[in-house]
Structures are given as structure tokens and as C-alpha cells.
Amino acid sequence: MSLADRCSAVRVGDTGTIDDVVVTNRDAAHQSRSDTVRAEYAGLVRKAAAGDEQAMEQLLMRAQEVAYRFSLLVCGHPEDAEDVMQDALLNTYRHVSQIKDPDAFRTWLYQTVRNACLMKRRRRVDEPATMTSIEQGGVTGDGDAAPVDVADVSNRSADQQLIDSWLGARLRRALEALPAGYRVIVVLREIEGLSTREVATVTGLSEANVKQRLHRARMMLRQSLEDL
Template sequence: MSIPRKRAAMRTFVMGPTDRTPGARAPVSRPVDRDHALLEALRQGEPTAAERLVTTYGDQAYRLAIRITGNRADAEEVVQDALWTVVRKIGAFRGESAFASWLYRIVANGACQKIRRRRTDISLDEFTAMLDDDGSREADWSARVEDPALQSELRKALTAAIAALPIDYRAVIVLRDVEGLSTREVADTLGLTIVNVKTRTHRARLFLRSRLGRFMAHEAA
């Protein structure tokens, strides 16, 4: 048997017979979404699909919305609108990202719009000035974080510090550090580049660290 025929025979043995044109690429299969069954139920308009959506993602969606808006009524409205949007526009989901990421994007965008409509968000210039000012106050208070006597007040201080972030930074830090999403998942959810997510995460962390440093310095005084 000639060398080319041997190679062809070996390829058939390893890969199985194929009728593809030589040089043609095999189709790339996407991983099955973990919410495949829920997706199919929504697409088919099954009577229990909306209820399953609420059961599966209602609490997570509310947690994300309340952490971004800081307002219970706004968060509830955001979640209701987001879940209804998912039900109505399920045909628009193309599977280019995970279903959960698509849903989180709808929730996060709705929550951000709520904040912007209030017109209470600080500008980027104001945030930069605050960051520069806070940077000079930073001190090492990490050893006191585990103090049980400070836990409740420290949690309140952290919540207030997150609420003080500009909305674009707040959404990133909530998804990245509170919800525990990866940088890639945050980028997919918010429609940002990975570089943008890393930059906003870094600056938000600096701001939060400085704000908590103020709190700890006050407690130590």
C-alpha cells in the first residue's frame, strides 16, 4: 500500500468514514446550555414555562437588581420587566452566550436605566476626583476585618460604598465580586470588552477599599 493510501486508511480508522470534501472544516458544535430544557419550554410556549423561569432565576435576578439600584421597589419592577421581556423575546436569544448571561444582561441594563432616570448618579469626573482624594487616606486595616464586633457596621459601610459608585462601575463590581462571575462572563453580560471590565473592576476596588479605610479609621479613633 502506498504512503498516501496508508494515511487515508489511518485517518478513516481514527475518525471514521466521511463524505466531506477534502479540506472542508467540520462544523463547530456549541456546548449545550445548562438551561436547555427551560429554553425549549419557553420557545414552545408551555403553560408552566414562565413559572419555571421565575423559580429558577427570580431570586438571583432580584438580588442583582437590588444591589445595583439599592431600592426595593425599583428592583422588583426591574425583575418583573426583565422576566417578562425574556418570555416575550425568547426568540431573539441566539445562544451566542449562556442563557443566564443573557438574562443577567437584561436585568443589569434595566437596573442601570433606573439609576440613570433618577439623575442622582455621580459623573465620571467626580468619581475620578473622589478616587484621587481617597487614595491618600488608604491604610492597612485588613487585620481588623474579621472582628465580629465590626461585621454588621462593616457590611453597612460596604453597601453604602457600592451605592456611591457610578452606575457603570457599580454594575461591574456587583457582577464580578458580589455575584462571583468571571471577567469573561461580566464582559458578556454587560456587552463590554475584557479590558474595560478589568479597568472598571480595578478602579472600583480601589474606591471601595479607600471608603472602607475611612470607616475603619473612624472606628479606631
Template sequence: MTPTPTEKVEPTDAELLEAARGGDRRALEALIARHQPRIFRFGMRMCGDPEDAKDVLQDTLVAVTRTWNDFRGESSVSTWLYSIARSFCLKRRRKEKQAADRVETLEHQGGDSFVHAAAERQPDQLVRDGELRTALQDALLALDEKQREVFVLRDVEGLSARDVADSLGISVEAVKSRLHRARVAVRNRLAPIFFGDESQVPASRPGCPDVLTMYSQNEEQEISADLCAEMERHLEACESCRAACDSMKATLHLCRTSPVPEVPPEIQAQVRSALRALVPSPLGPSSTD
């Protein structure tokens, strides 16, 4: 009986790796095809530039075709891939930063170039969602690099805090503390759009707790039941903290629903040919195309 597509069970990453180790190059191709759109998105969020993201994706996938056989499966495949992609992002950013510093010195430009870029846009030509997504990207790029990678992996790519820690080689505690700061910073950059403009952003009143950080801590199950109940009571009574929490929630929702981009066909083709050149097919003609 031929299974209908809905009955077909996709092989797991581990099964694909095992098949690849047995000489099935198509299994490796399938594994890469499965993960590449999200690696591309990660590169887009980290670099902010589609061309850079393409380079990062290509470098990552080509590195994978060279090193996959050394991968021992101590972490998940996606954790491993993100850690490779991240190292290429960092290299690229470092090079760009050096170039940008030179331009900055030459032109005596003050301020944040992303803020300038945002100011040049005409918001009334953009639908709100598009505006928010653009602002989100600006907010990500304005983050300190260490906060950015934690935030993107946790809140855009949806890795667990443990997997983020493994990808970056840092402790879970470090992940969480960077994450809380990053979330508050991103929410603060988006708040004027959520509330119409800067003057409408609710200010916390004297004596209000740091509800944005607490909201983030609560997402990571770091808040005790007692503290959580106390926070709920405060939110019930305090309109501005409630609005602030709602905007934090909306910020995280925006991140978690970030679209997965299509991988440019030229990169897919380059990676396929790199695979064919680097990974022999010992099973003979049946495993080649």
C-alpha cells in the same frame, strides 16, 4: 427506585430551555425561578432602592417571557438575563437622574445625597456588618454607572470578566480597567469603617507602589510572577500597604458574600401569570396546572 433528594440531578439551563422550546412551560418557569433571586439582587445593588429593584425584576422577567424563544444560547442564561436587567436599570436611573437634577436645581442642595443619607444614620445602633453592608451600598451608588455595573456583575454576582464583557457588550480590557477603578473607589469608601475612622486609614508612604490597583490586577491574573513576587516583598516590609491590601481583600469578601434576597411573592405571582398568558401550553392539560 425513587431517587432521594440528594441523588436528584437538577436539569441544566440548556436542558430547561430545550424543554421549554418543546412546549413545557413549567421548564421555563423553573428556569426563571432559578435565576430571579440573583437578578433581584443585581437590581438592588444597581438601583439601591427595593421598589426600583422590584420594578426592574418584574420588567426583566416579563421581557424574558416575551423573548426567551429568540435566545440562541450564544451566552449563558445568566449573562443574557443580566444584560436585560441592566438595560432596565439604566432606563430607570436615567429617569431618576432627570428628576433628581430638577430637585437639585430647585433646592440648591450641594454635595452627594448618599453621603447625607449615610451621615444621618447612627452607626452605634448598627452592628458592624450591617454598617458595612449599608456603606457598601452607598459606595456602589456613588460609583459612576459604568463602573458600577462592571463591579456588581464581577464582584457581587461573580460573573467571569469574559461574561461581564458579553453582558455589557464591551471588551474584557474595558471590563478590567473599570473594575480596578471601581474596586479602589469602593475600598476607599469603606476604609474608614474597617479602620475605625478616617484618621486611622493607613496612608501610603512616598515610594509605595499602587498596591490597591495591583491587588485588583492580581485578582484578574494580570500581574506577572516577577511583579507579584516584588509586591509580596514590599508588603512584607510595609505595614501600611499590607493593611491597605487587607482592607481591599475584606471589601471584595463583603461583596462576594452579599446575601441573595428573597423575591417578593407578588412579583413571583405576576411573572407566573404573565408566563401563562404569553406562553401557550401546546402539550395540553398535562402541562398546565
């Protein structure tokens, strides 16, 4: 077992159990999935830029899927999803022919979707006055959690059912309870499978800050899941 594998295996109370192997393999699978998805995006971008219509269609569908998930899971504003998807669609179509580094497409897409969500929020006339940005929401300057005004989630039964089918009701509720500035990190890193560096690029935070927030978010999630 390599050093990295050995350290990522959680060996609590005993050693060499099946659980240890499962955790080690899960970490390796997470990294592998991240690399695979990034390579898939890059491949589609190259083909689409070369005029492959099928690749372009797949890319545009993926862009809209990312936009939809981000709207629901990170922003908590499913009513914005349609507009954010449209933005992702048009920006992706325009961007593909100009892109110089296909490997960077995935982070560009998440940045674009995040910005579209932020712009959509700013344009809303009924936006609560205390609403803060996705990254800063609920997080103080030193990284601590702080109260944040979030969207009313009382009339979202259909969306909640959909998210529950993805995540399970407990995890959905625990995610909703996270400050927005932590939720974005968990969703991008743990659910969407981006690397720490990619999350830092998308959010504009340093890698150290991403790691710090991820740690605190995991601790909060664990506590919420225990309490639910």
C-alpha cells in the same frame, strides 16, 4: 500547582501557607461557580423551550431574582424593583422560545435587567438632572472616579437590612460609596459571579475597560472597608 494557580495564590511574606491555598481555591471556585451557573441557565432554557413548565417556572423565578438584586445592589433604587422584575419576567418568557444559543442566556438576562433599570430611571419625572447611566455614573472618560448624583438612600432602612443580611453592613456601605460605573462591575463580577467577558458583554464595555474598572473598584472598596 499550575502557573495560573501559583499566580493567583497571594504569597506575601511567606510561602505555602493555608491562606495561599484558600485564595487559590477561592479563585478556582469562583470560575467554577460561574461556569456551573451559566450551564444551569442553559439547561433550564433548553427544557423550557421544549415545553417543560417546571423549568420555565424556575427560569422565570431566577429572572426575577436577578432583577431584584440588580435593582437593589447596582441601581440603588429598590422602589423600581417591582417594575424591573415584571419586565424581566415578560421578556424572559417571550425570549425563551426564540433563543438560538442557550449558553448566552445569562448575559442576555443581565443585559435585559440593566436596560429595564435604565429605562425606568429615564421615565421617572423626579430623576435628578445630573443622573448618568449605570455604566458611566461616577466615572470620567479616562476611567477616573468622578462625583455622581445618586438616589436618596436615607429612607431605605428595610432594604438596607436585607442587603446587610446578604453582604454585611460594612460591605454594603462600601459598595454604596462606589461610583455607579464601578459598582456595576463589582456586583456583576465578584458578587453575581459573571466572567470578565460576560461583564463586558452585559455592560457594553471592552474587557480591558472592565478589568481596569474592577481594579480601581477593588482598591476603592479596600480603602472604604479599612476606613469604616
